[in-house]
Amino acid sequence: MHTVWKGAISFGLVHVPVKMFTATEDKDIHFRSLHKECGLPINYMKTCRHCDREIGPDEIVKGFEYEKDKFVIIKEDELESIQDEAEKTIKILDFVDLQDIDPLYFQKAYYLSPDMAGAGAYSLLLEAIKQTGKIGIAKISIRSKSSLAAIRVVDNCICMETMFFPDEIRSLSQIPNLPAVTVVNEKELGMAKALVEQLSEKFEPSKYTDNYRIALLELIEQKVAGESVDIVTAPTGAGRSNVVDLMAALQASLDATKPLPDAATTKRKRKGTAKTKDNVS
Structure with missing residues (x-):
């Protein structure tokens, strides 16, 4: 795995030499x-x-356009002169609770491994973060x-996630048509909450796949193999109404997510029905 950065984590007077590796990879299919x-x-x-x-x-x-068609030139040595002297250091400023951070702030994840003779300090920081939560x-x-950046632990590895600064997050006031006050039907809300509960499970990342990318790869493989591939469009629902009956949709969703009875339960119900019929006769 390619090292993208070398430096150190500092917290207090503790110095942890680390190497950085990209934790994610781009799986998008790119066309020429x-x-x-x-x-x-x-x-x-150019x-x-x-x-x-x-x-x-x-x-x-490099030039910055400060007015239409007017630029100020910035030289490379000028950029270097204003760079932070501690640019090779990940300086921890505070320790916080993860639930206090909105996911909106997170950008890209990196894995950090101990560098040189930093295994002891690395393990110390890892355990301190893990045990304090x-x-x-x-x-x-x-x-x-x-x-x-957020410094946290993933299994037995220190992970860093770059974050946006607060002024890089756009204000919700720029978003049109947001409701000032949410008004909902209590019965609909109850059914919606019940549906959320029925669909709630432990997060298992392996169950989610990029179906579009898989289908696109299959299409490319078929074309490379010289197979004739016809692309068809699924027919749209004829006469479908744009008016959504929320209660009906919620009820249908709840019914669809109800667990099916197991074979033993079904067998007991059938026996009970048979006995009832014998008693009546």
């Missing part, structure tokens, strides 16, 4: 843009519309991007 006529990939060139020619890497600088809130800089 091809020329329809000959089937070759299309090249994208050009200057004023000079009307292709621009090389050594001719490109707390997570650390830290600051880190990766590839010149500063971010908050």
Whole structure:
């Protein structure tokens, strides 16, 4: 696994040398843009519309557009001069409870392993987090991007999840049509809560799959193998009403999630029915 960052975690005066590895991977299927006529990939060139020619890497600088078509140039040495001196340190600022953090803040997960002779300090931090049930809130800089981070334990590994800063979270006031006050029918609410309870289970990640990606891979494999593949569209429900009867939908959902009776229960019910019929006769 490729090391994406090397540094150390610091909490108090404790220094924990670590290596960082990406905990997730992109499973999306990416397509190349091809020329329809000959089937070759299309090249994208960096050009200057004023000079009307292709621009090389050594001719490109960074610029920030502060007004329409007006830029201020920022040089690489200027960027380096304002970088945090402790950019190779994950500095834990506070320890908090995980349930106090809205998942909206989380970005990307990384695994951290002990580096060099840091196994002892690594184990100390791991056990301290595990036994207190707390997570650390830290600051880190990766590839010149500063971010908050949550330091927690996954099984027997310290995991870091980068987080958005508060001013990077958009205000709900920008979202249209949100209800100022929620008004619901009490009977419908009771059925909705009952449905939530019936659908509640322990989280098992392995039961969830990306059906679209699987189907797309199968389609690609069939085309590579030269098989004829017809793409069909499922028919839409004819005459379906846009008006949803909430009570009927909730009741149907509840009925669909009710556990089926086991064979023994069904057998006992049948015997009871048979005895009742004999007594009546």
